[in-house]
Amino acid sequence: MDFQFTPIQKLVQKSVRRFSQEVLAVVAPHLDKEHKTHPKEVIDQLAAQHLYGIQVPEAYEGAGLDSISYCLAIEEISKACAATGLMVTVHNSVVALPISVFGSEDQKKKYLADLASGRKIGAFSITEPNAGSDVSGMQTVAVKDGNEYVINGKKCFVTNGAIAETMIVGATIDRKAGNKGVALFLVEKAFPGVSVGKIERKMGMRANPVSELFFDNVRVPKENVLGKESEGFRLSMKILDMGRIGIAAQALGIGMAAFEAAAKYATERKQFNQPIGKFQAIQFKLAEMKANLESARYLIYKAADLKDHDLPFSEASAMAKYVSAENAMKVCTDAMQIFGGYGYVEELPVERYFRDCKITQIYEGTSEIMQIIIGTAILKEFSGGFI
Amino acid sequence: MVNIAVLVKQVPASQSVKMDKNGMLVREGDLIVNPDDLAALESALRIKEIYGGQITTVSMGPPQAKDALLEAKAMGADKGILISDPKLKGSDTWVTTKVLAACLKRFGPFDLIFAGVEAIDGNTAHVPYQVSQAMKIPLITQFHALKIEHNRLIANRIKGHESQQTQTALPVILTANKQTNRPRYYDLQRIKHAFDASVETIDLQQLGIDENDAGVKGSPTQVLKISQIVRKRENKRLEGTDKEMGNQLIELLTRNNLLKT
Numbered sequence: 001m002d003f004q005f006t007p008i009q010k011l012v013q014k015s016v017r018r019f020s021q022e023v024l025a026v027v028a029p030h031l032d033k034e035h036k037t038h039p040k041e042v043i044d045q046l047a048a049q050h051l052y053g054i055q056v057p058e059a060y061e062g063a064g065l066d067s068i069s070y071c072l073a074i075e076e077i078s079k080a081c082a083a084t085g086l087m088v089t090v091h092n093s094v095v096a097l098p099i100s101v102f103g104s105e106d107q108k109k110k111y112l113a114d115l116a117s118g119r120k121i122g123a124f125s126i127t128e129p130n131a132g133s134d135v136s137g138m139q140t141v142a143v144k145d146g147n148e149y150v151i152n153g154k155k156c157f158v159t160n161g162a163i164a165e166t167m168i169v170g171a172t173i174d175r176k177a178g179n180k181g182v183a184l185f186l187v188e189k190a191f192p193g194v195s196v197g198k199i200e201r202k203m204g205m206r207a208n209p210v211s212e213l214f215f216d217n218v219r220v221p222k223e224n225v226l227g228k229e230s231e232g233f234r235l236s237m238k239i240l241d242m243g244r245i246g247i248a249a250q251a252l253g254i255g256m257a258a259f260e261a262a263a264k265y266a267t268e269r270k271q272f273n274q275p276i277g278k279f280q281a282i283q284f285k286l287a288e289m290k291a292n293l294e295s296a297r298y299l300i301y302k303a304a305d306l307k308d309h310d311l312p313f314s315e316a317s318a319m320a321k322y323v324s325a326e327n328a329m330k331v332c333t334d335a336m337q338i339f340g341g342y343g344y345v346e347e348l349p350v351e352r353y354f355r356d357c358k359i360t361q362i363y364e365g366t367s368e369i370m371q372i373i374i375g376t377a378i379l380k381e382f383s384g385g386f387i
Numbered sequence: 388m389v390n391i392a393v394l395v396k397q398v399p400a401s402q403s404v405k406m407d408k409n410g411m412l413v414r415e416g417d418l419i420v421n422p423d424d425l426a427a428l429e430s431a432l433r434i435k436e437i438y439g440g441q442i443t444t445v446s447m448g449p450p451q452a453k454d455a456l457l458e459a460k461a462m463g464a465d466k467g468i469l470i471s472d473p474k475l476k477g478s479d480t481w482v483t484t485k486v487l488a489a490c491l492k493r494f495g496p497f498d499l500i501f502a503g504v505e506a507i508d509g510n511t512a513h514v515p516y517q518v519s520q521a522m523k524i525p526l527i528t529q530f531h532a533l534k535i536e537h538n539r540l541i542a543n544r545i546k547g548h549e550s551q552q553t554q555t556a557l558p559v560i561l562t563a564n565k566q567t568n569r570p571r572y573y574d575l576q577r578i579k580h581a582f583d584a585s586v587e588t589i590d591l592q593q594l595g596i597d598e599n600d601a602g603v604k605g606s607p608t609q610v611l612k613i614s615q616i617v618r619k620r621e622n623k624r625l626e627g628t629d630k631e632m633g634n635q636l637i638e639l640l641t642r643n644n645l646l647k648t
Contacts, residue, residue, distance in 0.1 A: 007454075007582050011461055015573040050575040063575035073575070 005068070012065065013072040019049065020080035028081035031207035032352050037163060038084060038207055046088065046118060051077070053116025054092050056100045060108055062116035067304035071249040078253030082356035083207035085253060089246035090159045091115065094364075095122030095168055098239045099186070102227045111166050111186060123164030124243070125155040125213055126236055133369050135170070135233060136179055140215060142171035144222070149173070149185065151218040154197075159363075161211030162196050165189045168239075169215070170232055182232035186224040193218035204355035237314075243364045244317045245307065248300045248324035251360035252293060255328030258335035258353040259289045265339055276338070285334045292327035299323050315377040322370035325360040332357045389440035389535065391431045392491055393464065394502040394514065396421045397448050397455035401507055420455045423503025425462070425570040426563040430533070431501045432463045432571070438535055441465045443494060447475065447486050453586045460581040461573045467586035468494060474591055477603035480513035486601070487514065488521040489594040498557045499540070504528070504564040515562045525555045528562045 005013070023045060031038065046052060054070045056062025070092065078085030096115040099107060114120040131137035140153025151171050158164070167187050174181035187194060197212030227235045263286055266277030276282050299320040306313035332354040336343035343350040361367045400417035431442050444459040446452050447470040456467030470490055475482070491497060505512035519526035531550070532543040541554045542561070591601055599605060623639070625632040640646035 007457070008578055011458060011573070011578045011581065012575060015461070015575075015578060019572040045572065048574065049572050054575060058576060058579075063579060065575060065579055069575075 005072075008065070009069050009072060012069045013076060016049075016051070016073045016076040019045070020076045024077060024080035024084050028083070028207070029349060029352065031081070031083060032204075033206075033346070035201060035206045037209045038087065042084065043118065043121075046084075050116070051088055052091055052118035052121075053096055053112075056096050056112060056116040060100065060112040060116050062096070062100070062112075066308045067245060068301055068308065071245060071300055071304050074246050074249040075253040075256065078250040079257045080253075081207065082250060082254050082353075083205045085250045086205050086208045087121070087160055087163075089250055090124060090243070091122045093246040094124035094239050094243040095164075095166065097242055098124075098168065098226065098235070102235055102238075103186075104223070106223060107186060107226070115166055120165040121160050121163045123158050123160040123167040123213075124239065125158045125161075125167050126170040127155060127157050129154065129156050133366060135182070135236060138170060138172050138182060140169070140171040141175075142173050142183060142185065142220070144173070145219075147222050148219045149183075149222060149225070151185065151187070151193075151215045151220055153215050155213040155215075156197075157200065157210055157363075158213050159208060159210050161213055162199050162209035167213070168226060169213075170236060171215075173229060173232075177230070179233035180230045182236070183229045184226040184232045184235055185220050186226055187215075187218065187220055191218050191220065203358065204352070205359055240364055241314045241317045242307070244321035244370075245300060245303050245313075247360055247364045248296065248303070248317070248320040251321075251324040251328035251357065252296050252300060254353050254357045254360070255289075255293050255296070255324075255331040258328075258332045258350060258357070259286075259293055261348075261350055261353075262286065262289065262335035262338040265342075282338055285338060289331045289334055292331060296320070296324035296327045315374055318365070318370040318373040318377075321360075321365065322367050322374065325357075325370075326367055329357050329361055389434055389438045389498045390496065391434060391440055391442045392495070392497040392500045393424070393428045393431045393442060393444045393459070394487060394500065394518070395424045395428070395444045395446045395455050395459055395467075396503070396506045396508075397446065397452040398506050398508040418451065418454065420458050421503050421506045421508075423505060423507075423562075423564040425503075426565055426567045427501035427503045427561075428459055428462055428464060429568045429570040430530075430561065430563050431499070433568070434499065434533060434535070435463075440498075443468060443497070445487060445490055445494070446470070447478075447483055447490075450588070453588065456586040457581050458573075460586075461578045462571065463577065469586050469588045470590070470594065471588050472590040472601070474598045474601050477606065478601060479606035479608045480509070480511050480517060481607055482601050482605045483514055484517035484521050485605075486591070486594060486596060488518055489596060490589070491518070491522065493594060496558065500524075500558065500560040502560060502562050504562045515560055519560045522558075522560075524558050524560055526560045526562070527553065527555065529566075530561055530563070531567065533561070 050063040051073060053062030054065050054073055058064040074085055074089050077088055099112050115122050126135060128139055142149040142151045169185050169187045170182055171185060172181055173183045193216040195214045197214055199209050199211045266282050266286060267275050269276045303313050303316035303320040306316050336350050336354055339350050342348055397418050398421045400419045435442055442464045444456050444464045444467045446456055450471050453469050456469055459467060468490060470486055502515040516526060527542045529545045530542040531545055534541050539554050539556055540559050544551045544553060591598060625635045
């Protein structure tokens, strides 16, 4: 067992940290306050560093790095600006990487290089108003017509929705077949009939234009089905397994930002003639925060390492996401407590960390769904596979 | 095609600079590429993007200084040469200059040599000037724009509030710092390949330098002592009515030459 980073991983961390602190941390408060999407310069700078195709092979203009490097990059970006972390992690792990892993040669040629290079932004669209945790409730339909599918329906809460040009969209092709009746399609924003609906105003992650998407008789060539027609649900679960490692790293980044701010503040803020860090009440909080973040960190690396070794990582990724999101939210709450009133006002970033962090317990599978995945895996293991 | 060399030094991250009781730099804690050297490399990369060519980074330091050269490769340098020899321990800027100049001659000829203005550990700013002297080539400082025409370098320099245009034959050594440019962020694709091949490491013997001319023995200057400058601020409390306190304040400021009447 090796707990050391490789030289490549160390340099990825160092380089992305410098960019994130010098560029992203500066724009983050403004984007947040004004509910503003990323300026083009930021998107271009991310692209120039190949941050849109971290794990995509170099043949398709990606950086070809491993999952640990990916986690380090997402943590650093999210620590500076969680909403940028969201744009990057969704684009990478539930759009670019799935096309890289599950896509046909033609699909890769057509879509992957544009995504990995950042020329186009991606979105992954499963959620509907009546189908959240329960994917089988999906009402968007795709009907076969010759060599095409015709998609009709409405999606909501689509991360990157308003800026994405390439999206993976889930639709039911055979309602009677249940989970096996769902297919994933590669849909271009430019296809006639695709439109962007309302852009949500949110508690956090405000720089990300999360939106509704409408599909009105959208004709998609049958070559654009990702994997096999009957595999949509199975692939979605695999894609989300990959995505959750990224969301876990994002939660860790937000938690680290809150922790570091609180630790520094505890040494500076004086009450009763001493820095508040000298009070055990504060020290205990800081100790718990750090320990909680470290435990999340190693669950994330474990899941990423299993993935890099082509070993099953579904349960590990669920545990990483569950623990990271829960712990990071707790850390943000404690950080605000340490800051007192100053943590609650907009002048300091702690309240932003708090608002941004909350969604990590909800999206890409709620904490409760993570517990179900872990619980199911436990039952399977201890029942000899009979439950 | 321009053959470019960039002088690079690995230094402690600024928060962790420590000296031992003999005034020698303690190389521990986080090590980084000297910030001015990143600006030098950025200038070199911009020249290469326009005119083509090859960038070789050169560093003198302990074996771990190879990390600085590998990082330079991640930023865009083509190759790195590390001069590392235990006999160099304790060398001053004079020895450093001799060693770097010998290395530049051996692996050159270079058309352009870029260097940072100074390193954040020793802060002498000696080396680029001395290399210019040792190699008998011109030195250009404070440039903000460069071009090459008919084998001559044309440099626009900051001169107070003016821009001065100078030109010189090649080779030339140029110094950069954080006013010169903003070093680029590393491309992950380049980071991935920065470690594909290590840097070339050479010792004193390979450069034909006698060990008596190196290290503490070969160094004419010696750092005698490093001490911290402590600035103390004194708090003074004024009492009385507003008018009295106002008068006391004026008197205090006048007495300390902070207020001219």
